[in-house]
Amino acid sequence: MIQTDHLTFQYKKKDTSFSFPDLTLKQNENLLILGKSGIGKTTLLHLIAGLLKPKHGTIRIDAIAINTLSNRQLDKFRGEKIGLVFQKNHAISSLSVLENLQARLYFSKHKIEPSAIDVLLKQLDLHKIQHHKAHQLSEGQLQRLGIASAIIHEPSLILADEPTSNLDDENCKIVIALLIAQAKKTKVNLIVITHDSRIKPFFQNVITL
Amino acid sequence: MNIWKISLQNIKSKPLYTFLSVFVLVLSITLLLGIQQLKTSFEYQMERNLGGIDMVVGAKGSPLQLVLASVLHLDNPTGNISYQEALKIGKNPMIKSAVPISYGDNYEGYRIVGTTADFGSLYHAELEQGSGVKKSMDVVLGNSVAQHLKLNIGDTILSTHGLVDATVEVHSDKLTIVGILKPTKKVIDRLIITNLQSVWDVHDHKEEHLEESEEHHDGHAHEEHDDSKEITSLLITFRNPRGLVTLPRKINKQVGLQAALPKYELDRLYAYTGVGFKTITAVAYIILIISGIMIFTSLYKMVKERAFDLALLRTYGARNFQLIKIVAYEGFTIAFTAFALGFLFLKIGLKYVFKMMNADDKLYMLQELPYQDLLHTGGSIIILTTVSVLLAIYPILKMDIATILSNEK
Numbered sequence A: 001m002i003q004t005d006h007l008t009f010q011y012k013k014k015d016t017s018f019s020f021p022d023l024t025l026k027q028n029e030n031l032l033i034l035g036k037s038g039i040g041k042t043t044l045l046h047l048i049a050g051l052l053k054p055k056h057g058t059i060r061i062d063a064i065a066i067n068t069l070s071n072r073q074l075d076k077f078r079g080e081k082i083g084l085v086f087q088k089n090h091a092i093s094s095l096s097v098l099e100n101l102q103a104r105l106y107f108s109k110h111k112i113e114p115s116a117i118d119v120l121l122k123q124l125d126l127h128k129i130q131h132h133k134a135h136q137l138s139e140g141q142l143q144r145l146g147i148a149s150a151i152i153h154e155p156s157l158i159l160a161d162e163p164t165s166n167l168d169d170e171n172c173k174i175v176i177a178l179l180i181a182q183a184k185k186t187k188v189n190l191i192v193i194t195h196d197s198r199i200k201p202f203f204q205n206v207i208t209l
Numbered sequence B: 001m002n003i004w005k006i007s008l009q010n011i012k013s014k015p016l017y018t019f020l021s022v023f024v025l026v027l028s029i030t031l032l033l034g035i036q037q038l039k040t041s042f043e044y045q046m047e048r049n050l051g052g053i054d055m056v057v058g059a060k061g062s063p064l065q066l067v068l069a070s071v072l073h074l075d076n077p078t079g080n081i082s083y084q085e086a087l088k089i090g091k092n093p094m095i096k097s098a099v100p101i102s103y104g105d106n107y108e109g110y111r112i113v114g115t116t117a118d119f120g121s122l123y124h125a126e127l128e129q130g131s132g133v134k135k136s137m138d139v140v141l142g143n144s145v146a147q148h149l150k151l152n153i154g155d156t157i158l159s160t161h162g163l164v165d166a167t168v169e170v171h172s173d174k175l176t177i178v179g180i181l182k183p184t185k186k187v188i189d190r191l192i193i194t195n196l197q198s199v200w201d202v203h204d205h206k207e208e209h210l211e212e213s214e215e216h217h218d219g220h221a222h223e224e225h226d227d228s229k230e231i232t233s234l235l236i237t238f239r240n241p242r243g244l245v246t247l248p249r250k251i252n253k254q255v256g257l258q259a260a261l262p263k264y265e266l267d268r269l270y271a272y273t274g275v276g277f278k279t280i281t282a283v284a285y286i287i288l289i290i291s292g293i294m295i296f297t298s299l300y301k302m303v304k305e306r307a308f309d310l311a312l313l314r315t316y317g318a319r320n321f322q323l324i325k326i327v328a329y330e331g332f333t334i335a336f337t338a339f340a341l342g343f344l345f346l347k348i349g350l351k352y353v354f355k356m357m358n359a360d361d362k363l364y365m366l367q368e369l370p371y372q373d374l375l376h377t378g379g380s381i382i383i384l385t386t387v388s389v390l391l392a393i394y395p396i397l398k399m400d401i402a403t404i405l406s407n408e409k
Helices: A041-048 A071-081 A097-108 A114-123 A139-151 A169-185 A197-202 B003-012 B015-049 B063-070 B083-090 B118-122 B143-149 B196-209 B242-252 B262-305 B307-315 B320-357 B371-392 B394-398 B401-405
Strands: A002-010 A017-020 A030-034 A056-061 A082-085 A157-161 A189-194 A206-208 B055-059 B095-107 B110-115 B127-130 B138-141 B156-161 B170-181 B192-195 B233-238 B257-260
Touching: A002 A041, A017 A041, A030 A041, A030 A197, A041 A056, A041 A157, A041 A189, A041 B401, A071 A082, A071 A097, A071 B307, A082 A139, A097 A114, A097 A139, A097 B003, A114 A139, A139 A157, A139 A169, A157 A169, A169 A189, A169 A197, B003 B015, B003 B320, B015 B262, B015 B320, B015 B371, B055 B063, B055 B242, B063 B233, B063 B257, B063 B262, B083 B095, B083 B233, B095 B118, B095 B196, B110 B118, B110 B196, B118 B233, B138 B143, B143 B170, B170 B192, B170 B196, B192 B196, B233 B242, B242 B257, B257 B262, B262 B307, B262 B320, B262 B371, B262 B394, B307 B320, B307 B401, B320 B371, B320 B394, B371 B394
Parallel strands: A030 A189, A030 A206, A082 A157, A157 A189, B110 B192, B138 B170
Antiparallel strands: A002 A017, A002 A056, B055 B233, B055 B257, B095 B110, B095 B156, B095 B233, B127 B170, B138 B192, B156 B170
16 A cells, blocks of 8 residues: 655755655555656655655555655665665676575565575576576576565565666566566555556556656 | 675675785785794794803903804804903802803814803703713713714714814814703704813814914914913803993903893894894785775775665665675675685794704794784784775765666666
């Protein structure tokens, strides 16, 4: 359950300020946010992830007003409740696939059965390369590892920032289908922001900034 | 998974840089500790060789030479002094013991020292086998001499004139080995000991035949008449430290005599050799600073180039402090690895060096590194690493994760 209310943001050193439409997502609902570059898509995503603090307005995730949390609490909140997927740089390069997932669990202090890691690795077709270092992986493998890292700790919200922009049509479909399937399976909200209109057909809720 | 594992994987991910950092640090640590340990061992050995000798009285000349010649047996003596004069000095109540020594001959390069029974006690030397010197032409061997020349009790040797093994002029009087000393790890191990009379007898005999060559050898004990017997020097230990202040001045006023204080002369010597030690120490510290810069560069590079990795960890729920720990563990792992390796190389390296130095006589003993020096070097490295880490983590403190993770530039 995610709700934002009269959200505005201003960068410290710049004059440009953003105000965002109110969002409301019920459980299991997904949302696609479309918009051109520079319109503040990533800013909105970072506000919801607690990486930035709004100038005005409130953000509630699972009934927690995250704009009132301290930095320390935000770190903890982010570790537990949020899974982030990026356009590139999906993993810690010096760690292996498996170690990346273990690191994700370590920092969010979330414990799962080792067999659950295996299951996830198999689902994302990463089990054969689980001991490969992240810097040895292909773009597609890295993207899948990014998704695995975003969901392994069972968050309540997955935020994806341009997850498909670097991918060809086929991989684009695979990745977005995977994200939606994983969100459905773990019953979490998924918010995707992108300028990539290829993925529009996958979503019922779409807003354009 | 924990912070340590991430730090270790970071280290492993740049083997060349890690190797270089460790290598340079090991070099400086080995040098720093090595030079300290050598200096300690060297000075300790010198101190041991002084035995209980507080003062040495000999002919006028360089006091350092007198000490080197009569105490450490490394140099030629400054000349001879009258035995009668020496006996008079020895009667001073402040003196505990005054041991006369007289030398000028060698056997196979080992000095033959004519002295009294008290000489051995200066070095706490004990007989391993046989007996002490009882009559003229009896000799007792220092342990290294016996070992190295494979001599046994009952063997006879012919002494050679002079203090180095040149075999120019061999005396005809046979010296008989009556005893061998236990090893002391002091200078006495390298000496052949006899009584004063033997030295006088050998040269009394020699004078009749080889008068002209005598002029060339200072430091040669010889006898002209019974009341003008000469010795090379007198080794003195004090009953009372006040003797150190008053006696040297008194003796130095006498014609032909000088008193030298071995400890003082050695300190003067160290002042010269100290320049070498100081230079190497300075070089080692420079290398240490360079290795500090290398550790800093390595960490700083990691923080800058892997800013995204670190930002990603923040999205995983890592706190800033945990990121700092990753960097700090990395720096300290390199530092401690280098310290341990440096220490290990030092142990092995010095053992090897000392084995080579001791090939002839087992005189040199490796002293344990004083723990203050270890602490000092260890402390320097901890400070160095801490500074490197603190400088390297600065970007983490200033890090703006949102900007780093942002695609909208």
